[in-house]
Amino acid sequence: MKRTVPIVIAAATGFVLIVSSFIPLTEEWGSAAMQWFNILAAIAFVLGGSNLLRMNLQKISDRRLGWGYAAVTLVAFLVTLFVGLFKVGVQPTESFPTYAWAAPYNQEGSFLWWLFEYMYKPLQATMFSLLAFFIASAAFRAFRAKNPEAIALLATAFIVLMGRTYVGGLMREFLPERLEWLSFDAMTNYIMSVFNLAGMRAITIGIALGVASTSLKVLLGVDRSYLGAGDD
Amino acid sequence: MQTRVLSEQVSVLRREWGVGSGEWAVAGCRSAPLVSSTSHLIFQISNSWRGVTIFALVFVLTLGQAAAQEPPRPVSDLRAVDHPNDVGESVDLSWTISPDDDPEADPQLVSEYRVERMTASDSDAVDDPEFLHEKEFVDIAKVGADEATFTDKGLKRTRTYLYRVIAVGPGGESPVVETETAVGPAMDWFRTDRGWLAVIVLLICGAVTAFIVAAKSGRELYIRKIPGLEAVDEAVGRATEMGRSCVFISGIQDINDIQTVAGITVLSRVASLTAEYGARLEVPTARSLVMTTARETVEASYLAEGRPDAYRQDDIYYLTDEQFGYAAAVTGMITREKPAACFYMGTFYAESLLLAETANAVGAIQVAGTAEPAQLPFFVAACDYTLIGEEFFAASAYLSGEPVQLGSLRGQDVGKLLVAALLVIGCGAATWATVSGSPQASAIVTFLQDNVLGSGGFLP
Amino acid sequence: MYEFFKTLDRRWIFLLMLIAVGLPILRGWQFPERPSPMVQSVFDAIESLPEGSQVWMAYDYDPGSQGELHPMALAFTRHCALKKLKMYYMTLWPQGPPMIQKNVDVLRNEFPDLQYGVDYVNLGYRPGYEGPIKLAVTDLRKTIAADVDGKSLNDLPMTKGLKNIQNVDLIINVSAGYPGTKEWVLYAATPYNISSVAGCTGVQAPYLYPYVPQQLNGLLGAIKGAAEYEFLLLEAYPQLRENPEAQEALRRMGPQLLAHLVLIALIVIGNVIYFVGRRRGDV
Structure with missing residues (x-):
């Protein structure tokens, strides 16, 4: 029972979504199914949120490795939740001057807006910019000319890296017009629009077929690993 | 007025x-x-x-x-027909634009067309006040100059409608042109404009289902080995030897993403191995539903291996939905706990390299699998083994070892064969048409482009 | 020397990268750009629109990708404002509204003649991944009933008669991932034949090239694409030369040049170590 009911729900929803592409009458059913999922996922956040609180409180009380980070996480979580829910620092709008909570929670100047502008944004940007450093260390370690394929990869990387900078276009100044295709930027454009394009299409087609077959396995109840243990 | x-x-x-x-x-x-x-x-x-x-x-x-200020001349050939391939709530109008409608002219004599509608009959509710209200022509839309079509949406199947179109310009309005007969929207049971898509879906799904059925009936299916998958066993073994944990990350998307589902299938296999070897398995998730699903799956694997006592629910936990918040938490955990093996199976974006490079720095053996083409180069550079695109989906079937699941792989191959055949026919015909100018070859190309590859086929 | 590089602590690499990125920023190095045909086609798609054309600005990015995508988003905004096009801003990313707000602030400060609701409108964030796109192309009001401030679409001159976005003249999408360019192409631009251009992060660009030129008129890839675009914009509208903020991407190409050179140097060093090690029998 524990496995049968979810399989029936998965199969029914999946087939409705497929059929809704072909039968006009069922078009609305497909979007209804999607809405149900969004509602369930939102409710499931309560599970996740409570688990997060419990785990971090436990880490702090046990003084486990890195418990200080758990304390920071907890404080950040609770403060953000509080200022967002209670709209701390939100001013009444012109349309509803007597209602303190009429303005949106992220109104400019509110506490949550402040958190977003001066905490969240710099932190996000920092994490993203770490990529520049990690790309450098990965390139240093991984790009080795071990075999002919790796040499081709290296040559391509060199051309594209140069072609994506000012130096790439600079070469044109020194090349005769009929040899301009040899400049890094022209070669980069060619690599991207021919080799890369063809490879990407092949990968995309393979992925699409993989998605179709994996989805079918789930719909037909062949793959049940995501359902956990239980009697059929 | x-x-x-x-x-x-x-x-x-x-x-x-x-x-x-x-x-x-x-x-x-x-x-x-x-x-x-x-x-x-x-x-x-x-x-x-x-x-x-x-x-x-x-x-x-x-x-x-x-x-x-002279008013424009009227439109002609006004036609109203049922909108095809819908549930029966739209009517398509078309007309020949006014002879005075010239976008190049200065000043322009036609600025827009006004469309009016009247309900002619209602088989459902003749006394309905709404229906009575619409028993005279009312404005329903304004269509820009030089446009000759309009689709009237949100109509009722029980009613028929009359339409009229008036050209409007700075000099006033043209005489009214009205449809001769009333037209009503009708429900279509099948979207014929997606006929080719239906054929393709049926062929691919049919092939997958047929091979699954064949596998169920006990037919032996040969599936080639996927080298990267051998690494999963090796990685768990190494973690056990070193007495360190394994970390499994099933992407950052929710359980409605098919890559997450495929990742969970691989997790089931990894959990069986950790249960067998007695290694610790940690699964930080970016979605609450994935956490609950992963718990069920891992528990099932430990039960199947006869080690329910070794299952630790708290090792499968939710962190945050936020992409970089999640990446920060996981990289922090990897740096502190120094796991011996890391698996990345699911949908990944910019956090892929952050995770893989950090784990590489602590000396973990890493196996990744994703169908996100943009992240593949990062995983290839930073991990020991990477399952590329469809290999990742194949892996979930391969690792399960169940013949029925392997059947789906054979069905997938039929799909590939179909795509390859289309590519060869299309490219061959296009080349032949260019080289020889053959009208037959051009006709094949046009047919493929307009049908199978066009809006009736692969285009949504 | 060989031993030093063989066991190189990656923190040295990080330091080198920091210098490569930091130096051009501090020194303000800027280089001229040579627009590629791809960027030229994006520029032409907007430049060829007559005054008053409707442009759907779908800005799907967040603070994380702001560094890479914000300059091109602002360049699109400035270009549309200079061409006096009607701009409809919308985002499918929950962290997107502040990004749109920055564009709106540019319109307020640099183009005071343009009026909110008449020349541009901020429709804010819509949840549901690609769902809002499907609704926007068929029945806009099913997904958006009011602008970001809660003002009804019926009360804004720009949106009063807008039933769906099938008749907009161009979709400009700036995207950092899902939902983004692919979804706008699949559910709006292609089925309804709406012209569309896009800007995306560097890693996404190879994935989106297959859509050009039939489903996308052109594509700007990361800062390089944005810099070439800014270059074209400065050529066409020299008044922008006095505005340093309109040259943000061009300024960021300095760090990119040096960072790429450092990457090439690192790859070369890595290979030298590899071959020396192989000769010594270390590998």
Whole structure:
């Protein structure tokens, strides 16, 4: 029972979504199914949120490795939740001057807006910019000319890296017009629009077929690993 | 409304007097109600010589203005038909634009078309007040100049409708053109415009299902080995030897993403191995539903291996939905706990390299699998083994070891064969058409582009 | 030397990268750009629109990708404002509204003649991944009933008669991932034949090239694409030369040049170590 009911729900929803592409009458059913999922996922956040609180409180009380980070996480979580829910620092709008909570929670100047502008944004940007450093260390370690394929990869990387900078276009100044295709930027454009394009299409087609077959396995109840243990 | 009255009067005048625009300017000045005050003024001032000069000036100005203010000619061939391939709530209108509608002209005589609708009949509720309200023509839309179609949506299947279209310009409105017969929207049971897509879906899904059924009936299916997958066993073994944990990350998307589902299938296999070897398995998730699903899956694997006591629910936990918040938490955990093996199986974006490089720095063996093409180069550079695109989906079937799941892989191959055949036929025909100019080859290319590859096929 | 590089602590690499990125920023190095045909086609798609054309600005990015995508988003905004096009801003990313707000602030400060609701409108964030796209192309009001401030679409001159976005003249999408360019192409631009251009992060660009030129008129890839676009914009509208903020991407190309050179140097060093090690029998 524990496995049968979810399989029936998965199969029914999946087939409705497929059929809704072909039968006009069922078009609305497909979007209804999607809405149900969004509602369930939102409710499931309560599970996740409570688990997060419990785990971090436990880490702090046990003084486990890195418990200080758990304390920071907890404080950040609770403060953000509080200022967002209670709209701390939100001013009444012109349309509803007597209602303190009429303005949106992220109104400019509110506490949550402040958190977003001066905490969240710099932190996000920092994490993203770490990529520049990690790309450098990965390139240093991984790009080795071990075999002919790796040499081709290296040559391509060199051309594209140069072609994506000012130096790439600079070469044109020194090349005769009929040899301009040899400049890094022209070669980069060619690599991207021919080799890369063809490879990407092949990968995309393979992925699409993989998605179709994996989805079918789930719909037909062949793959049940995501359902956990239980009697059929 | 006043403008409409005027324009209708003007049209009548043009018909009755049978004059051109220049002559009509004089006639119009005498007759049209709106300019009667102007003619009165002209009469007053024409009593003096000075007045004659002003009269001439006003006459010339009025002449020019009247020419610009002439109403446009009407549209023709107005047709209303049921909108195809819908649930029965739309009607398509088409017409031939007014001969005065010229986008290059300056000034433009047509600025827009006004579409009006009237309910002609309702088999459902004749006394419905809403229906009675619509028993006269009401404005429903304004369509820009140079446009000759409009789709009226949100209609009722029980009703029939009449339409009319009026060209509107600076000079007023054209005479009204009305549909001759009432038309009602009808429900279509099948979207014929997606016929080719249905054929493709049936072929691929049919092949997958057929091979699954064949596998169920006990037929042996040969599936080639996927080298990267051998690494999963090796990685868990190494973690056990080193006495360190394994970390499994099933992407950052929710359980409705098929990559997450495929990742969970691989997790089931990894959990079986950790249960067997007695290694610790940690699964930080970015979605609450994935956490609950992963718990169920891992628990099932430990049960199947006869090690329910070794299952630790708290090692499968939710962190945050936020992409970089999640990446920060996981990289922090990897740096502190130094796991011996890391698995990345699911949907990944920019966090892929952050995770893989951090784990590499602590010396973990890493196996990744994703169908996100943009992240593949990062995983290839930073991990020991990477399952690329479809290999990742194949892996979930391969690792399960169940013959039925392997059947789906064979079905997938039929799909590939179909795509390859289409590619060969399409590219061959296109090349042949270019080289020889053969009309037959061109016809094949056009057919493929318009049907199988067009909006009836692969285009959504 | 060989031993030093063989066991190189990656923190040295990080330091080198920091210098490569930091130096051009501090020194303000800027280089001229040579627009590629791809960027030229994006520029032409907007430049060829007559005054008053409707442009759907779908800005799907967040603070994380702001560094890479914000300059091109602002360049699109400035270009549309200079061409006096009607701009409809919308985002499918929950962290997107502040990004749109920055564009709106540019319109307010640099183009005071343009009026909110008449020349541009901020429709804010819509949840539901690609769902809002499907609704926007068929029945806009099913997904958006009011602008970001809660003002009804019926009360704004720009949106009063807008039933769906099938008749907009161009979709400009700036995207950092899902939902983004692919979804706008699949559910709006292609089925309804709406012209569309896009800007995306560097890693996404190879994935989106297959859509050009039939389903996308052109594509700007990361800062390089944005810099070439800014270059074209400065050529066409020299008044922008006095505005340093309109040259943000061009300024960021300095760090990119040096960072790429450092990457090439690192790859070369890595290979030298590899071959020396192989000769010594270390590998």
